[in-house]
Amino acid sequence: MNKLEWCISDGAVPYAEALAAMETRVADIRAGRARELVWLLEHPPLYTAGTSSKASDLLQPTRFAVHVAGRGGQYTYHGPGQRVVYVMLDLRARHQDVRRFVSDLEEWTIRTLARFNVTAERRPGRVGVWVVRPDKPRLPDGTAREDKIAAIGVRIRHWVSFHGLSINVEPDLSHYEGIVPCGIADHGVTSLVDLGLPVTLADLDVALAETFVDVFGAGIMPSAVA
Numbered sequence: 001m002n003k004l005e006w007c008i009s010d011g012a013v014p015y016a017e018a019l020a021a022m023e024t025r026v027a028d029i030r031a032g033r034a035r036e037l038v039w040l041l042e043h044p045p046l047y048t049a050g051t052s053s054k055a056s057d058l059l060q061p062t063r064f065a066v067h068v069a070g071r072g073g074q075y076t077y078h079g080p081g082q083r084v085v086y087v088m089l090d091l092r093a094r095h096q097d098v099r100r101f102v103s104d105l106e107e108w109t110i111r112t113l114a115r116f117n118v119t120a121e122r123r124p125g126r127v128g129v130w131v132v133r134p135d136k137p138r139l140p141d142g143t144a145r146e147d148k149i150a151a152i153g154v155r156i157r158h159w160v161s162f163h164g165l166s167i168n169v170e171p172d173l174s175h176y177e178g179i180v181p182c183g184i185a186d187h188g189v190t191s192l193v194d195l196g197l198p199v200t201l202a203d204l205d206v207a208l209a210e211t212f213v214d215v216f217g218a219g220i221m222p223s224a225v226a
Helices: 015-030 098-114 173-178 201-216
Strands: 004-012 037-042 046-049 065-068 075-078 082-088 121-123 126-132 146-157 160-168 220-222
Touching (some): 015 037, 015 065, 015 160, 075 082, 082 201, 098 121, 098 160, 098 201
Antiparallel strands (some): 037 082, 082 160, 126 146, 146 160
């Protein structure tokens, strides 16, 4: 399989600009005019609404700009200190199975976080990646509290993927107070730094590149920082 392009953007990319760039790239991949692309970036503080979002989950509608994303899922937050990873892959050349693709994104995230000795896990009925917090009070029913460290939301068009995942490195976690993240009120959110790990975006980027090949079986062709 041909190597895909791996791009890291320096600075916060406006959401509308990123969405337009993904739309163009997906069309070019489908037409055979461009390579597959994994794009790592940050956004300025904002909320995005997925196709399953509920108006009642937007608790502070004027706090940040709200964008209709067109991806699966509900409300989520993007902002500085969070690594957003947009994954534009041609699933026609891989596995035409959306559930498997989402599972692969979760597995990639879990393996990446394991590089920092973080035990991250899937949960049935809760898309994304979670960590158990024994350091926090248990829920009223006695179960352990769990925090979300990574969100996943994708869209597939003609079997080419876009959108992807986000991993919290050191965002301002108070910014999540404006929404019910992914429609789940019983659990919180966390980050690598919140877990006591002095990890940078650059550290995470290295781990993402190393584990990508293990999950997706494709070589990476680095591109210049955008």
